[in-house]
Structure formats: C-alpha cells, structure tokens
C-alpha cells in the first residue's frame with residue numbers, strides 16, 4: 461500500500477474486552493480520538509484464540525493486544541501507547557518535562573511489569589488451585605508500593621494534573637484487582653484516582669462492560 465494510504469487507514473486492534481492491556485490501548489485511542497477496527501481475540505474460547513497458529517504469526521508472544529498501524533504490527537501496550545503519542549495529535553500521554561516523564565514511566569512500569577504479568581491468564585493457569593490467592597498477593601504487593609508513590613506524584617491524576625500513560629495503566633489494573641477481590645479501599649490515593657478517571661468519557665466508552673465482544677451477561 462502507498463505510504464499516504466497507510467496513514468489514512470484505521471488501525472486494527474486485536475484485543476479482548478476483559479484484557480487490561482487491551483483496555484489500555486482502547487483508552488489511549490479514545491483520548492487521542494483515534495478510530496480503529498476492533499478484532500476480538502477470545503482468550504478463553506477454543507482453548508484460547510491467542511494460541512492459534514494464525515494469531516502467533518501476528519504476535520509471537522501469543523498475547524493481546526496487537527495493533528496493525530501505519531503498515532507495521534505493534535504488540536506490547538506501552539509501545540503502542542507511546543507510538544500513538546509520538547505520531548498523533550491530541551493530549552500528550554507523556555509529559556514534556558523529563559521528571560514528569562520519568563514518574564509516568566515509573567508508575568506505568570510498576571503496573572505493566574511488576575503487577576499485571578504475575579496475574580496474567582497464562583501464569584494463573586500454571587499456578588492451578590491457588591491462583592486466586594496468588595493473584596491477590598501480587599496485586600496487593602504492587603499496590604502497597606504504588607500507593608505511597610502516587611501520594612507523592614498525584615494531583616488530580618497520577619502525575620500532577622495532566623492525564624497520562626500512568627492513568628491509562630492504573631484504571632485497568634484496579635479493575636483486575638476488583639475481579640480478584642482485592643480491597644481497594646486500603647489504598648485511598650489509588651481509589652480516588654480510579655474514581656476520578658472512571659468519570660471521564662475515554663474510560664467509560666472503553667470499559668470492558670461495553671465492548672463489541674462483551675458477552676451479554678457481562679454487559680451494562
């Protein structure tokens with residue numbers, strides 16, 4: 461395809477309604493006003509559609525999300541978010557100030573590397589019967605670190621008063637915490653930020669409860 465046509469084409473988001481990493485990308489797209497074509501990858505059905513040979517060609521890690529954009533395929537939600545931030549107009553998702561950027565990356569990495577991978581489906585399937593306690597333990601361990609950090613960095617949002625990639629990571633992680641019955645009330649700053657962010661349109665329209673692949677019994 462010609463380069464100018466590639467730039468006009470809508471990105472394709474291969475994701476799953478309940479995947480927190482897919483939700484991160486949906487929020488970034490919504491904040492930037494980017495229209496996209498969703499392609500559902502059901503992580504449960506058929507033994508996990510992310511494990512199919514066809515999907516493996518798109519993303520050898522066999523995880524969602526994967527995004528086809530501007531003629532390339534990008535997996536890893538933070539790479540996608542930073543790519544759209546660098547190439548699309550709209551609110552900056554990483555602040556201009558290096559200290560603010562470092563704080564946004566610190567919080568995003570804490571969640572994306574220090575919490576989410578430990579409660580991921582593939583890991584929990586290996587853990588077996590203890591999986592709920594395992595997930596709870598690692599989410600709580602992460603939140604115990606995140607709470608004092610956010611107390612230092614937060615204003616209206618995770619870092620100061622501008623929305624950023626850190627907020628995009630926070631809300632889906634709190635959603636996961638609630639699914640695993642973590643008492644988020646123990647973390648007042650996390651709880652406050654989550655509540656504020658969930659009031660925003662970009663977080664509402666991308667919520668797992670209202671995606672094209674959300675099953676009828678989980679819709680609201």
Ligand SMILES: N[C@@H](CCC(=O)N[C@@H](CS)C(=O)NCC(=O)O)C(=O)O
Nearest residue numbers: 479480481523524525536537581582
């Ligand atoms: N670091 C990756 C993690 C991706 C990831 O863990 N995706 C999960 C859903 S949130 C997944 O596809 N799990 C499928 C599995 O574990 O088999 C990212 O940020 O995109």
